[in-house]
Amino acid sequence: MAEKPRLKLPKEAKKGDVIEIKTLLAHTMESGQRKDKDGKTIPRKIINKFTCEFNGKPVFSTTLEPAIAANPYMQFYAKVTESGTFKFTWTDDDGSVTTAEEKITVA
């Protein structure tokens, strides 16, 4: 899956606003519980950690478990008091990390 992460948050906000952030990453989230045609277990491969930072400071982070469905979708809120950059990271079981950034202007 070479899909880029999907982000949805406002480009501008007023100081003190609570904004809604939506993120989605295309990922199979293979649970490690399924078996293939020959009865062999399909190895687990999930996104196990998601974090969101704003100007280097943590906003939100979570551990993901195998029960989370494919294409993990996160929706959360943040209070913004200054302009800056949100940085999102998704960590895969195989160690690879996907990142994405989005700027917001706070007036």
Place this chain on the structure above:
Amino acid sequence: MREGILSGNAVALIVAGAVLASGSQALAQATPAKREAPIELKADASPRPWKRYPGWPARDYSKYNTLANLATPPAPKEPRKLTGPITGDAKKGAELVADRARGGSCLACHVMGPAGGANLPGNVAPDLSEIGNAGREDEWLFNYVYDARVYNPETVMPPWGSHGFFDEAEINDIVAFLKTLKSPAVFKTELDNPEKRPVPVEKRDNLDPIENPAMWAVEKAEALFKQRTASGFACATCHNDPKTQFKTWAAAMPKWEPRLNKVLGVEEFITRHAKATTGADWMMETDDNRAMSVYLHFLANGEPIKVDTASAEAKAAIARGVELSKRKVGQLNMACTDCHGIAANKWIRGQWLGEPKGQYDHFPTWRTNLLAIWDIRQRFQWCQVNIRADELPPDAKEYGDLEFYLATQNEGLKLSVPGIRH
């Protein structure tokens, strides 16, 4: 082989004087003359022999009608005579009527009191919760299950015995169970009552890429559109302004194609046009083909569906589509019009049967339960396999006729692609 890039229909404008580097002739002209879009005329647009998708039931239904072939044995003329009263096992019967593995069995269409402790009965056919009070003879009950066509040739009920879903002993068990049904159904939950079950409503924003992963196909197709093949050409070589050039195109598809003597839908057109121009190999039911189809429909979003039915050939194709929609196919012996006509807007077990209008404007669509994009031809194929008929290859001319008819039933609805459905 390549005919060069010709100025085509109303949407295919050509860059004047563009010289194409291909070995054969290069004929780009900005003439107003009506030139048909080049299409591959020989090869099929999907593999032959057609192989069913992995994960779909592998059963062989070749003993029964398909949309291309008549094979179903004729209906019996007379009811079967019973030699004595039926002494089946009502408890076994209660399980059989709710057995989803037997073509959906009785509960797909009938409420049957407490049958098998099962959930979500359908309401296509009469509630049989009190059939035990109806004073029906054993022989009548047996034959109604075995093959109801002996009493009602127009019935939509599958011939459970004649078509081998149940053997005689099992039908005896079912009849024994039917005779125990003597009081109105009591439902465990309100959802189990098909008269009160809420009709599904699709409210998600299907054009939001966070809601609908099929929207990612639009970006994929935009890249494919610009990608040059070994020939040196891309779609964009000729179609330099797709947003304008394809603003209405997909809403007027499918269309009658005299060069192939069949109806062409968007997906088959993509395969044949790409082959004849850039040389891209975009066979139907591949990810590239689906992405291009989503994109070309997406560009025409908001445009009302309006197909060209003017020619005698187009009218004949639609007439064939109407006939095909009434043909009984498969082991379940059902026609399109059984579920989406007679039984439309009812429940078949836990599934809502839609009417034809509204079944076309959102295709290709995202299937949330499958994490996949389905075009209309794959949807047709699944309908067939679902009623236990062999499906046809996606570019079969019969599907063309059927899609054409479906498009006329959806005329005026505005395209909203990619859709999103469970």
